[in-house]
Amino acid sequence: MMKDTFHNPLLDPGADPWVYKDYDTYYLMVTRGTKLELWKSKTLSEIHKGECQTLWNAPAEGINCANIWAPEIHKVNGKWYIYFTANDGLGDDQTRKVFVLENPSADPFEDKWVEKGFVNTEYPGLDGTIFQHKGDLYFVYAGYGNFPEYGSALYIAKMENPWTLTGPNVLISKPEYEWEKQGGMAINEGPVMLQRNHKLFLVYSASTTWSDDYCLGMLTASDDTDVINPEAWYKTNQPVFKKSIENEVYAPGHNGFTKSPDGTEDWIVYHAISESNGGSQKRSMRIQKFTWNSDGTPNFGNPLATSTTIKVPSGE
Template sequence: MSFVNPVVLQRADPCVLLHDGTYYFTASHPQYDRVVLRRAGHLDDLQDAEEVTIWERHADGPMSHLIWAPELHRVDGRWYVYLAAAPHDHGTADVPGAAETFDHRIYVLENAAEDPFTGEWVERGQVDTGWESFALDATSVVLDGSQYLVWAQQDVAIPGHSNLYIARMANPWTLATPAVLLSRPEFDWEVRGFSVNEGPSVLVHGGRVYLTYSGAATGIDYAMGLLTASADADLLDPASWTKSPDPVFVSSPENGQYGPGHNSFTQTPDGDVVLVYHARTYTEITVDPLFDPNRHARAQVLPFDADGNPVWGVPVPDTRPTPTSIEVLGPRGLPLPA
């Protein structure tokens, strides 16, 4: 099976959840000021689906700037959105020994309605990860009845901008265990431009837990890495995880796709795993890559070999026209009104 790619234009850090036959989609809005949702019966229909804003940044305070990488999850019959928000642009420039980063923290929204487009989205507050520093990109997985949170955060004692951590949850906005360090930027491909491990996503398949993440700066060097554990292992024990020294999903000049990363996983109606990610279609970025809106959400089936290992392949070529200017488009690919 193939899809019309990009599945959604100008939406980075895509998260897709298949629930009761419907695909729910959220991602970073290029204006970084809101959380949006779309839904459709097929991934190919998400581009033309109505986009609804379910939450907007505050006028001031800790949730007032740079709303990044929302993720939609369903836990115990309720909807949750994990997002990163900041009170101002930068946070650690004056911290001795710290790499300069933004000042984000992780926050949680909850909706008890059956339909996430209705009901009330309640702010459950900041996730207390155990220390205050740049934190972002939280994702959730429920395994054997326990919910785990995986996220990226800076530790000023560790060189770089962010590492990957895991903890078991007491409820969807409260950790039950201390944070455990799983990965830090250490390989050449992870430290190009920025020393980063971020954008984690979890796939449980064939008795294994695959934890993907992204490394390097958000331009053409951005790529996906992988940690693997047995599904019956203690996920809070770093020794349970094996880290690949090489990225598993990288730019494909032959297909015109650059900087693939910050992925999520969903599935086809028949149960095949689908890899969802963002990528750009050009290499000449004339502004800060973070503020170039043309990271488009993409999807492709992820096959597995005879031993049950993922065959990551390369980003597939476009089948839908994509913009090349930095103009931010509206939800259906049309220019925003003046």
């Protein structure tokens, strides 16, 4: 019998969680070392208990043999794509790239995944994501430019297909505030798009992932704007989701968004750490419902304690 409540975390460890809902099925990916794994489930609250399949294993050597991070699965024009970060294990940040796999099957658990190479970004980088806007496909990633004052910043570019960029890589956000510079590095990473209320909300992670103060920032643009124009984006000057000492939730970030099975609720998916200075190895996957402010912006609230009993998403 299906339970009507649950507790976080869902997956421990569970860094860099990503959930994609396709019709009545949820798909989940997290960082899993040297492989890409995919879960699928009819429910969100028990997605971590769903069927799991290993889709890809890193080669023993080469440009994508190490540091397999932050996989995301997307569906574009009826085909499935997975974007993930990797490098050669030798060059650190300067050899990081975003790689792409493609699967034409209706079910991503069927057929073979084909390697499409790496996205031709202008800068080395990580955490690639895509979104569609006005009929065009766009790519956003955390790039390492030649800027000594910060580690990574967010760049956007138009795509000519799901693995190829066309035109310039435009800087739309760099670490500016103190809350973006915690843990020893100034970081903007993990971008993800939330489209609603005639607006585009690009939510990203700020500071280092091992810092207690890892958090979420947000850029906002009107949906009738040219998203390649950096002037189109307004940056919120405070975090929109951050640690809760009272709830013993630290470093909440690297998120995604999804909906309840019946489509009436919005849910944020994220990782966090349950102890101060716990380190990145203790990141676990959590989910919680969020609401909307009267001005049409999202209200993520505070990260919930692991002792909090949460009602399952509507429609489960």
